Amino acid sequence: MTSDLISIKILRSILYQDNARWNHPVNYYPYNSIYFIRGGDGHIRVGDTQWDLLPGYAYLIPANTMFSCWCDRFIDKLYVDVNVEILPGYDVFSPLDTPRQIELGLPEIEAILSANDSSSLKSMLYLKGSVTTAISLFLDEGHMVPDREMLQFQDLLLTIEKNLSAKLTVAEIARIHNYNPTVLSRRFKRVFSCSLKQYIERLLLDRIKQELLVTDKSIKEIAAQYQFCDPYYLSNYFKKYVTYSPKQYRKVSRPMGS
Structure with a gap:
């Protein structure tokens, strides 16, 4: 398989900061969402399993996963909605039904958030590159290679x-x-x-x-x-x-x- 089969399309990326008003009992989106956490005490839950949103970490919520999200006091994050197609219309994360977590470190999270806040071409490419790197880290080795x-x-x-x-x-x-x-x-x-x-x-x-x-x-x-x-x-x-x-x-x- 060659890399030109893979299409990564960022639908939007939004820096979000709020207090305990961030409380959404039901979410169900047709795209993958990645949370880059800078601070706060947020949580997500799928079924009976809960993930605490730790600063310096990134979290993938696969498309068409029903989940809830909330925080105890405040949340500070960048969320990126993205399609990752390994074949036209066939999302690489489609078999997954639970979130995944990776540690990036606060300096990398800060750099990603700074890139999102800039309109320069250099920053846009850095953001897309960082999202692409995170996507690769969420995958298992050999995950979903088309036969x-x-x-x-x-x-x-x-x-x-x-x-x-x-x-x-x-x-x-x-x-x-x-x-x-x-x-x-x-x-x-x-x-x-x-x-x-x-x-x-x-x-x-x-x-x-x-x-x-x-x-x-x-x-x-x-x-x-x-x-x-x-x-x-x-x-x-x-x-x-x-x-x-x-x-x-x-x-x-x-x-x-x-």
């Missing part, structure tokens, strides 16, 4: 990524790549443990969630971008999987120092 069959789907996954919309069908993907739709669906499920239709729907849903959480686009704009016939159809599609309407999801889930 040969997965790599054979690289062009097909790229087609999905480039054409992702409510109108994209298995039949259209099969036509583009000269497959029989039934044969393609069967082979895809054997390799990825989900049907191609499920994969498209999951990816589309995650992209819509990201639009709702990290942009200020209207529901109408998002519906047009992903080729839903109108905002009402998008809302019905979204509620089928999430329970909330897109507007409600944005209101209750948009991070405020999460």
Whole structure:
């Protein structure tokens, strides 16, 4: 595998400082979040397991992990929301369902926070490099290297990524790549443990969630971008999987120092 298969996209990075008002019982985001802790007495919990957020440490919360977070007195951290795709649309941390912790040291945390606070190209590259280094430290040796069959789907996954919309069908993907739709669906499920239709729907849903959480686009704009016939159809599609309407999801889930 070559490194050009890996795409690291920082969706946003925000320095956050607050007191005990930082208390969010339910968080569930479609992207990975990394906390770089400078100070405070914060905590995160997944199920019955709790992690104390120690100064000088970084914490990874994998995408689609339901967790709670709070502090006793105050929290001082940088949080970075990031996608790390090892194949188009296939996140390297997707098999994980629990946070991970690494020690970086306070001087490195300070340097990362300082880089985030600057608009220079040098600082932007330093921040991305530091996030990339942290990601590598969160991984186990040999973690999630795609096998040969997965790599054979690289062009097909790229087609999905480039054409992702409510109108994209298995039949259209099969036509583009000269497959029989039934044969393609069967082979895809054997390799990825989900049907191609499920994969498209999951990816589309995650992209819509990201639009709702990290942009200020209207529901109408998002519906047009992903080729839903109108905002009402998008809302019905979204509620089928999430329970909330897109507007409600944005209101209750948009991070405020999460």
